[in-house]
Amino acid sequence: MATSSFPSSLFLLCSLLSASLVLSEVHHHDFVIQETPVKRLCKTQNVITVNGMFPGPTLEVNNGDTLVVKVVNRAQHNVTIHWHGVRQMRTGWADGPEFVTQCPIRPGNSYTYRFTIQGQEGTLWWHAHSSWLRATVYGALLIHPPPASSYPFPKPDRQTTLLLGEWWNANPIDVLKEAIRTGAAPNVSDAYTVNGQPGDLYNCSNQDTIVVPTGSGETSLIRVINSAMNQPLFFTVANHKLTVVGADASYLKPFSTNVIMLGPGQTTDVLLTADQPPNRYYMAARAYQSAQNAPFDNTTTTAILQYKSSPCCSNGTAKGIKKTPPIMPFLPAFNDTNSVTSFSGKFRSLRDIVVPKEIDESLFFTIGLGLDNCPKSFPKSRCQGPNGTRFTASMNNVSFVLPSNFSLLQAHSKGIPGVFTTDFPAKPPVRFDFTGNNVSRSLFQPVRGTKLYKLKYGSRVQIVLQDTSIVTPENHPIHLHGYDFYIVAEGFGNFDPKKDTSKFNLVDPPLRNTVAVPVNGWAVIRFVADNPGVWLMHCHLDVHISWGLAMAFLVDNGSGELQTLEAPPEDLPVC
Ligand SMILES: *[C@@H]1O[C@H](CO)[C@@H](O)[C@H](O)[C@H]1NC(C)=O
Ligand SMILES: *[C@@H]1O[C@H](CO)[C@@H](O)[C@H](O)[C@H]1NC(C)=O
Ligand SMILES: *[C@@H]1O[C@H](CO)[C@@H](O)[C@H](O)[C@H]1NC(C)=O
Ligand SMILES: *[C@@H]1O[C@H](CO)[C@@H](O)[C@H](O)[C@H]1NC(C)=O
Ligand SMILES: *[C@@H]1O[C@H](CO)[C@@H](O)[C@H](O)[C@H]1NC(C)=O
Ligand SMILES: *[C@@H]1O[C@H](CO)[C@@H](O)[C@H](O)[C@H]1NC(C)=O
Numbered sequence: 070m071a072t073s074s075f076p077s078s079l080f081l082l083c084s085l086l087s088a089s090l091v092l093s094e095v096h097h098h099d100f101v102i103q104e105t106p107v108k109r110l111c112k113t114q115n116v117i118t119v120n121g122m123f124p125g126p127t128l129e130v131n132n133g134d135t136l137v138v139k140v141v142n143r144a145q146h147n148v149t150i151h152w153h154g155v156r157q158m159r160t161g162w163a164d165g166p167e168f169v170t171q172c173p174i175r176p177g178n179s180y181t182y183r184f185t186i187q188g189q190e191g192t193l194w195w196h197a198h199s200s201w202l203r204a205t206v207y208g209a210l211l212i213h214p215p216p217a218s219s220y221p222f223p224k225p226d227r228q229t230t231l232l233l234g235e236w237w238n239a240n241p242i243d244v245l246k247e248a249i250r251t252g253a254a255p256n257v258s259d260a261y262t263v264n265g266q267p268g269d270l271y272n273c274s275n276q277d278t279i280v281v282p283t284g285s286g287e288t289s290l291i292r293v294i295n296s297a298m299n300q301p302l303f304f305t306v307a308n309h310k311l312t313v314v315g316a317d318a319s320y321l322k323p324f325s326t327n328v329i330m331l332g333p334g335q336t337t338d339v340l341l342t343a344d345q346p347p348n349r350y351y352m353a354a355r356a357y358q359s360a361q362n363a364p365f366d367n368t369t370t371t372a373i374l375q376y377k378s379s380p381c382c383s384n385g386t387a388k389g390i391k392k393t394p395p396i397m398p399f400l401p402a403f404n405d406t407n408s409v410t411s412f413s414g415k416f417r418s419l420r421d422i423v424v425p426k427e428i429d430e431s432l433f434f435t436i437g438l439g440l441d442n443c444p445k446s447f448p449k450s451r452c453q454g455p456n457g458t459r460f461t462a463s464m465n466n467v468s469f470v471l472p473s474n475f476s477l478l479q480a481h482s483k484g485i486p487g488v489f490t491t492d493f494p495a496k497p498p499v500r501f502d503f504t505g506n507n508v509s510r511s512l513f514q515p516v517r518g519t520k521l522y523k524l525k526y527g528s529r530v531q532i533v534l535q536d537t538s539i540v541t542p543e544n545h546p547i548h549l550h551g552y553d554f555y556i557v558a559e560g561f562g563n564f565d566p567k568k569d570t571s572k573f574n575l576v577d578p579p580l581r582n583t584v585a586v587p588v589n590g591w592a593v594i595r596f597v598a599d600n601p602g603v604w605l606m607h608c609h610l611d612v613h614i615s616w617g618l619a620m621a622f623l624v625d626n627g628s629g630e631l632q633t634l635e636a637p638p639e640d641l642p643v644c
């Protein structure tokens with residue numbers, strides 16, 4: 070068969086080598102953090118941006134590529150950038166959360182993030198991980214299959230990324246500062262946005278509404294990202310079915326739905342086929358609000374799916390032609406938890422996966438809000454939470470406090486004492502009816518601490534994430550840094566190992582980096598601790614992480630050559 074005398078195994082080896090040299094690329098980017106005037110909702114404000122863009126630049130890479138991003142801080146705020154969902158195998162120094170894996174990049178300074186994308190395909194994103202800067206400092210990170218590979222679905226005719234965001238008619242940092250001062254909940258946003266634009270239904274917005282073009286019969290891959298600060302969102306497109314094919318950069322067995330829900334931090338890839346009469350159709354997002362009696366932004370953001378041959382627009386958008394309004398979709402009610410449950414119940418991994426069957430670390434974490442009694446030294450103006458309290462939040466009754474003199478990872482790797490302790494509890498200190506409607510007021514006030522939970526390299530971990538009804542039950546999007554995890558089960562009420570273990574899906578559960586834990590319910594996740602470092606786990610509602618709804622894992626080095634944390638980069642910012 071072979072016509073040359075070149076040994077085929079050698080030939081194969083050479084082609085593999087050259088393929089890997091050619092196929093995986095290094096992408097260099099410069100991110101300049103700066104103040105930029107941006108006009109929204111009839112008002113111009115200076116906001117913090119990357120390279121003057123809002124949202125920031127979209128990064129596109131192939132699975133296997135390396136990113137080198139030099140972040141130069143020309144703004145008057147400390148900043149860091151987090152690459153949300155990137156596993157950062159052995160490169161924890163590039164993960165980004167301030168005071169966890171690095172100290173902030175101070176004004177005038179810079180830091181270069183270097184990391185490789187390994188085994189992840191689909192949609193991730195990046196955002197600031199310092200104070201509330203991510204309100205305007207965020208962008209998409211698209212990971213394509215490598216050249217020799219392809220999508221596990223027919224190649225789409227078009228691709229669009231829709232970043233859902235939240236906009237305040239105020240500086241978001243001031244909104245946070247005000248909440249910290251008063252102890253009350255922060256002001257809700259004034260608008261939601263699609264790719265930075267509120268859309269037609271808000272004042273002064275309709276000229277700039279995002280238009281997504283399509284030809285009749287074409288299929289688009291639409292990458293939806295919830296980059297909002299504090300709000301889970303429903304998303305839908307009028308009269309069109311959505312076929313979900315991926316989430317958090319992992320492929321899913323395709324399923325069809327009218328509406329999707331994303332907690333902040335989550336991404337969902339859907340296919341949409343333009344199979345309706347040529348026209349203009351709204352793509353809309355609005356709140357899924359599960360907390361009780363809590364104010365929320367009840368507005369609706371829109372973009373427009375516009376058929377090329379749509380009656381309004383086939384002659385271009387010549388002046389004088391009055392456009393008929395686009396068709397508005399039905400959106401679920403703000404409190405439609407049933408829609409959320411039926412949607413998340415359809416998630417199944419597509420690819421062959423190995424879910425840990427045996428467990429070395431069986432953890433049970435309560436997640437929820439709390440109320441601190443007003444400290445004696447505080448004036449009333451600083452205790453404007455319910456009944457003269459201050460809002461707080463915790464996991465297993467520990468309200469997480471960030472260090473300020475070292476990052477946790479630096480303290481760990483250099484053995485600096487006094488920065489954190491490793492006594493985060495494996496289970497709640499007090500057992501109570503977590504989701505009952507009359508939790509004793511004596512349980513509302515957590516303790517503050519910088520407590521980590523230590524994991525041996527390679528240990529197989531299960532965590533039951535249990536919502537509590539303290540103050541109010543709520544759907545919390547829990548995000549783990551440095552890992553993807555399998556969501557093996559979700560349910561309502563208190564997790565009951567006797568009854569609920571039999572419901573675990575250990576065959577094809579979805580693999581994600583953020584789980585929307587059902588309101589007044591629980592989710593069970595599993596992962597193998599194969600990435601050494603310090604990894605934050607937190608609620609991705611920024612208001613909750615600001616109140617302490619977080620903890621961190623400390624994962625030991627393994628003994629193998631490729632099982633240890635890399636050395637810190639020379640330009641790593643120090644405090
Ligand atoms: C929050 O809302 C209140 C009431 O509308 C307003 O007085 C206050 O200025 C707002 N705070 C910020 C930081 O925008
Ligand atoms: C638009 O402006 C009008 C008049 O100022 C105001 O009454 C209305 O609430 C605004 N609508 C939105 C969605 O902001
Ligand atoms: C939200 O706004 C809609 C109108 O868009 C209104 O019908 C509904 O009552 C509002 N809901 C809440 C809880 O404010
Ligand atoms: C949703 O809120 C409405 C009030 O806006 C209420 O009538 C309804 O009972 C609520 N539904 C659920 C499932 O809580
Ligand atoms: C505040 O006090 C009132 C009256 O004592 C009580 O009904 C309510 O439950 C309290 N709220 C909270 C959050 O403790
Ligand atoms: C770092 O800060 C903590 C908390 O303020 C303090 O206890 C510790 O001594 C400090 N460590 C060093 C090395 O300065």
Ligand SMILES: *[C@@H]1O[C@H](CO)[C@@H](O)[C@H](O)[C@H]1NC(C)=O
Nearest residue numbers: 505506507508509510511512
């Ligand atoms: C709630 O619990 C307290 C004691 O923890 C009890 O005094 C009170 O009657 C209970 N309220 C209801 C509505 O069950």
Ligand SMILES: *[C@@H]1O[C@H](CO)[C@@H](O)[C@H](O)[C@H]1NC(C)=O
Nearest residue numbers: 466498499511512514515516
């Ligand atoms: C949290 O700890 C504090 C201090 O020990 C205690 O008063 C409170 O009851 C605890 N709450 C829970 C839910 O364990």
Ligand SMILES: *[C@@H]1O[C@H](CO)[C@@H](O)[C@H](O)[C@H]1NC(C)=O
Nearest residue numbers: 481482483626633634635636
């Ligand atoms: C982990 O291994 C790396 C590389 O050998 C080393 O630099 C680092 O200090 C180790 N970390 C710990 C906590 O032992």
Ligand SMILES: *[C@@H]1O[C@H](CO)[C@@H](O)[C@H](O)[C@H]1NC(C)=O
Nearest residue numbers: 146147172173175473643644
């Ligand atoms: C910026 O970060 C440094 C630590 O690197 C800290 O000392 C300083 O207080 C921070 N500044 C602000 C405004 O938070």
Ligand SMILES: [Cu+2]
Nearest residue numbers: 545608610613
């Ligand atoms: Cu939360």
